[in-house]
Amino acid sequence: MQNTIKKLFKRTETYIFLILLALSVLIQVRSGQFYTPNNIVDIMSAMIVPGLFAVGAFLVILSGGIDVSFPALASLTAYATTKMFLDMGYEGNVLLPILAAILIGGILGMINGFFVGYLELPAMIVTLGTSSVFKGFMQGTLESRQLAVIPAGMKSFGTSSLFTATNTQSGLSSRLPAAFLVLVLIVLIAFLILKYTMFGRGIYAIGGNEAAAYNAGFRVKRTKFLLYVFAGVVASIAGMIRVCMMQQCHPTNMLGMEMNIIAGVVLGGTVIGGGRGTLTGCILGTLLIVLVENSMILIGVPVVWKDVFVGLLIVIGTAISAYQVTRSGRSKGNRKQTEEVA
Amino acid sequence: MTDYLLRAVEVRKYFAGVKALDGVTLEIRPGEVHCLAGENGCGKSTLIKIISGVYQRDSGTIEFDGKELTKITPISAIMNGIQVIYQDFSVFPNLTVMENLAINSQLVEKRKIVNWKNMRKIAEQAVARIDFKVDLDAQLGELSVAEKQMVAICRALMFNAKLIIMDEPTTALTKKEVKALFKVILQLKEQGISILFVSHKLDEVFEISERFTVFRSGKLIATGDTSELDNQKFTYYMTGREFEVKPFVPAKLTPEPLLEVEKLSLDGFYSDISFSVKGGEILGVTGLLDSGRTELALSLFGMRPVTGGKIKIRGKEVELKDPQTAIANKIGFVPEDRLSEGLFLDQSIGDNIAISVIDELTSRGLMDKARYQGEIDKWVKELSIATPDPGNAASTLSGGNQQRIVLAKWLACKPDVLILNGPTVGVDIGSKYDIHQILQKLAGNGMAVIIISDDLPEILENCSRVMVLKDGRMAGEFGTSEASEKMILDKMM
């Protein structure tokens, strides 16, 4: 028992969880509004898109890469799909558009996967480049502009809800979009992939020691390629859900999200450079960022302070985890091994 | 003559027209420990890669277990029972021991889905074969080097291995761990498994192997029973040179010590260490891997500032809080790991040499290109670093020449005290001899030299005194003229 607790306190997830708890209690004490049914549902709803993005970003970072192109990829896919189905006068349900988006997202992911996996170019630079290409393609070639109307099927998916939670005191009510199930599903799939498939173990193995993974017989290039395709697919689903939930397509308002998503993943204990990190940590870290972004107003902090707090969170969070790494490296006997890991 | 497990005959391999293997032959009997030796670049790793399917041979035949192998791939080599344990063990630090052990078999079976129960069973069986006690759920990165190696050995045994190739397996092990490794090797031998043991440490070759093969410049030089071999012959086979070993005798000492330390300690690593070195002397420091020898060296260079005690340079007390103060006090340091601590591998040879004195090669605060180049040329010549152009990257040179660059970098600072941590690790015998000559000459010119090493012959031949560390404390001090390896070992263990 004591051992379990000790082990628990070695993990970043535990700390993030405690910080989340402390933050929520603080908000509750200051505003009395945190632990209300509608606020919880609001946060769950706000988690859907960032959560999906985070899963993709997490897997890529775990393999030792990084992807900064997912917001541009998602924007392009979502815009292209929505526009296409609008022009077709499509009247069916949301499934076909989602499938189309998955297809487009997969193809765009292949571009990333080809450069990073098969040509072994640095992931950061490649995805910066593709991000720019995707954005330019959307705004230049497709001449994107805001679409105030979206196909009915997408709209009804965006507005359909699992249940509605009402705050008896304030009378405010919030609904949980059906799209939340998609997040749950994707997290579940990611979990199963990581834990029970050789592809998933390959992601860990490549992140830990790429050369050894190759020697052991993992098909490193193909694994990386498929990984970026998967990340592209997840990102495009997120993009579609965002459009459905907003009931309009604003082509550029997802751009710039990459930094906060990556920050959330890293705060959750995923090591930049790969090999270490858990899905739980990734979700908790993202939740922390979402909470700070959405709940500051509840404790009376004006919205304009949002970026300051998120920025501070990233700086302090990463500083603490960096400090932990150096300190454990300094302790006796461990020195050699941490050097090897590094 | 069919009683060989492996017969590689007249194997040739060219790289871009350059001969790497010039018709070499290697024969290994079932259940024998065979030592393959040779200097860097002699072709031994090329042959291993051909046998394990990483490279394809250009000509020659390879027979294994009675049948001829025409085309070898990494997977077919494993299927035939050939396993290689590389120096870095090819393990995953971020995965558990269990997964490290079992993942290969899962891959070989072309599984797509992971069966954890099955993996645990495989892992348990694997460690049971050599009675290796380890927590299967521990992260591999938290194990010691020796334990990692055992994991790699267990993993190799799983595929019905008939031949296990170990590439310099003892490099990072302590003496105790080497003993344990040898025990396991004998165990494997009893199970009928052949071991190809790649090493150029003579004492190990004599201790463990029954037969040996020596390559030089891609050619087979000698092969036979180890019992017929002696030190001198072995060295001659490897290098083609005869070395005359003359123990170091200090010529003239400075009257006062250049470096004195009193009751030095670093919490958790070593304590209460006192010694002094005069100019003209070479002091050896030895001890096991965890004896605190490396930390002591780092402290004297200011990398890990001491937590207690006094350091005096030329009689004046100094505080060495970072490498810059150490350098300012005329202390030079050749670190343990050339690749991660000593050399900027992808930078030029010249920059590597001049970086430690770069601030002196200036005029009015600006870089003086002519003096900079002059300094580089001087050291390249002085240490006869074999390169057509000092502008080439350091990675283009062999281990011995790289170590000369590191030496040059520190000699350029004109140190009074030169500390070398493992000065000839991974350096072939010829260069090793040359480096020893350089060190003896430096001491002869009045420098105080400290060699930290666990290579006892190196210490005995080159030092005038030796200090033995054990568990962070001084366990003994000898003049090397009256010391023997056995005396030192007794104090170390």
Next chain:
Amino acid sequence: MAEKLKVSFKKDSHIWRLLIIMVVWFLFMAITKGGKFYSLVNFQTMFSQFPEFGLMSLGVMVCMITGGIDLSTVGIANMTAITVALLMRNAGSESGSLGPQWFLLVFVIAILMGAVTGAFNGILVSKCKIPPILATLGTGQLFTGIGIVMTNGSAISDFPKDYAFLINNKVAGIPVQFILFAIAAAVLVFLLKKTTYGKKITLLGSSQNVARYSGLKVDWILIKTYLISGICSALGGMIMLANYNSARSDYGSNYTLQCILIVVLGGVDPDGGKESITGVLLAIFLVRALETGINRFPQISSYYISLIWGAVLLLVMVLNYFSSHNIHLFKKKA
């Protein structure tokens, strides 16, 4: 002579590649647009436009040579511009217009702000050992956030026009923006080529650990590097302030990408250990020339520019890949 050229071509292949692209582009513009592109006014405009991101690119460059990166440049630039704008607004409202001592003062303040914010980055990277990409990502957000708080998220444009007027001026036909850029670039060239700093950061970028063992003051060199980057960014912000004649926290948001593009294009290795200021200066100019040229074709949406930049970046990376793997697209004669 031919031999020398050959050697130089091999050694500085990326610089030659940039020069060739540039020559081709200028020829193409001469054929298609002629005098419309080759006018004094057009070049003056170009030379007044690139200094803002050019300065930031120089900052990103020094960080990338050490193996790091600076994602906070735009944040620093905007925060500096906002501070200076607010300061001038308050001063200007009293006296109507600004005296010359004010121009000196605001530049001193800008340089100080760049130095402090940059040093902060440097301390996070060196002393706290945070990976540069994360540290500067966080501080970038932080600085942007501070800018938002200072302006409440809106633009500040009601400061004395004197400032924009002065910077938008020309001296002997040369835009003031370019003069400022040229001074900063000259200082950097001097630092990198003439002092020991250039060698030190290059070697440090190759391996921090070896640098530490070689007695380099690694932490201090890193702090100095991010400090230089901060100053470059702050100056970039000052020019943005003049060019836009207003300050706002989300200006220039795509400059981060553009700066990295330029630096990689210029031949700096993202993993560190390679210095190439000549290449970077060429790349800065090339990127602007490309954009200005494209703008001369009204039928091409200006949105295509980000597509083209991304594609160029990928192309250069692929070319570098081929040359480093010794794959030649065209067979060489034996």
